[in-house]
Structure formats: C-alpha cells, structure tokens
Amino acid sequence: MTTTSMSIADAQHNMRFSYLSGAPGIFASSLAWLAAGIVALQLTSGQAVIALYVGGMLIHPAAVLLAKMLGRPGAHTKGNPLGGMALEGTAWMILCLPLTYAVSKYQIAWFFPAMLLVIGGRYLTFATMFGMRIYWAMGIALVAAAYLLVVMKASPAAGAFAGSLVEMVFAAIIFISAKRAVTPALTG
Numbered sequence: 584m585t586t587t588s589m590s591i592a593d594a595q596h597n598m599r600f601s602y603l604s605g606a607p608g609i610f611a612s613s614l615a616w617l618a619a620g621i622v623a624l625q626l627t628s629g630q631a632v633i634a635l636y637v638g639g640m641l642i643h644p645a646a647v648l649l650a651k652m653l654g655r656p657g658a659h660t661k662g663n664p665l666g667g668m669a670l671e672g673t674a675w676m677i678l679c680l681p682l683t684y685a686v687s688k689y690q691i692a693w694f695f696p697a698m699l700l701v702i703g704g705r706y707l708t709f710a711t712m713f714g715m716r717i718y719w720a721m722g723i724a725l726v727a728a729a730y731l732l733v734v735m736k737a738s739p740a741a742g743a744f745a746g747s748l749v750e751m752v753f754a755a756i757i758f759i760s761a762k763r764a765v766t767p768a769l770t771g
Contacts, residue, residue: 594665595714601650601659604713604761606754608646609721612702613750615639619695620743628691628739635698635743636680643673665712672708676701692732695742699729702746717760721753 589597602608615638623631650657659666679701687694703725710718728745731737737745 589660589662589664591664592714594663595712597660597663598665598669598713599715599761601656602646602713603650603653603655604715604757605709605718606758606761607649607653607657608642609750609754609757611642611645611649612639613747613754614645615642616743616747616750620740620747623738623740623743628694629687631739631743632684632687632691632694635695668708668712672705672712676705692736692739692742695739695746696729696732699725699732699742699746699749703729715757715760717753717757721749724749724753 598605615635618638619631619635622634647657659669683694683697683701686697703722705722706718706725707722708718710716710722725746728749732742732745
C-alpha cells in the first residue's frame with residue numbers, strides 16, 4: 584500500500600490543472616463520436632461502431648497533446664492518489680466494450696445508446712477525480728440521451744451525433760471554467 588501526504592483537495596486541484604479539468608479529453612471524445620456519426624451516414628452502422636472504437640483509442644493521446652498545447656502538463660503529479668482512479672475507470676470502460684459490441688450484434692441501433700450509458704457512468708467518477716459537480720450533470724445528460732435515443736428508435740447516426748453534441752457542449756463549458764483556474768498545483 585502506498586502512502587501519500589497529498590490531500591484529496593490537493594489531488595483534485597492537481598488533476599484539474601494537469602488535464603485542464605478534463606476538457607481536452609471530452610473534446611477529443613466528442614470528435615470520435617462525430618467521426619462515428621459521419622461513418623454511419625457515409626458507410627455502414629457496423630463501420631461506425633469500429634470508428635468509435637478506433638477513435639476511442641486515440642482519445643487519451645489526443646487529450647494529452649491538446650493539454651500540452653494549451654500549456655498544461657497533460658500528466659498528474661506522481662503519487663497523486665486519484666491517478667489510480669483514472670486508470671480504474673478506463674479499465675472498467677474497456678471491460679464493457681464486449682457488452683456494447685454484443686448489443687450491436689443484437690440491435691445495431693442500441694450500440695450508441697449503450698456506449699452513452701457506459702461513458703456516462705464513467706464520467707460520474709470524474710466528479711470525484713476532478714472535484715467538479717458538472718461531471719454529474721454530464722453523466723446524467725449522456726444517460727438521458729441514451730434513453731431518448733432508444734425510446735425514439737433513433738438511427739445509429741443520430742446516436743453518434745447525440746454523443747458528440749453532448750460532449751462538445753460539456754467540453755466547452757468545462758474548458759471555459761478551467762481556463763479561470765490557471766495556478767499550478769503540486770506539479771512536478
């Protein structure tokens with residue numbers, strides 16, 4: 584068991600500073616959803632599933648690059664106790680991918696709502712990781728979008744575009760609020 588002298592408040596501040604409160608990752612994710620929507624319109628829904636999976640693999644590297652371009656480290660301080668939470672949330676999401684793929688084989692129109700539920704649940708943990716309640720609102724918005732897409736029997740393209748839109752809106756809101764908090768905390 585590793586011990587650390589970093590308080591939870593300091594750890595959250597470090598995460599907010601290092602990753603620009605998560606805005607670059609949300610923005611990168613919104614682009615993956617947008618690409619999947621375009622693929623769904625231009626090619627097939629099955630190829631859109633693959634596009635979202637491939638785009639999803641690029642989210643973290645793109646987010647780190649974007650955070651660095653915006654003057655943030657793109658990495659939290661070694662010993663930050665919340666660093667493990669980010670990895671655990673990612674692992675949980677990856678473990679859900681076979682389930683969402685199985686859903687796509689049963690009913691392709693449910694794939695994107697299923698993914699919205701998975702990532703909506705993951706974003707709920709970001710409320711603790713970043714110390715920002717807006718992630719509760721984002722998680723709830725993604726879950727509500729998933730529900731509405733299923734009820735409305737929306738197309739896969741509509742599901743992908745809905746994911747992109749929700750994430751783009753929250754990326755903008757979080758980016759604006761993060762730019763106000765420019766002081767570094769426990770970096771290095």
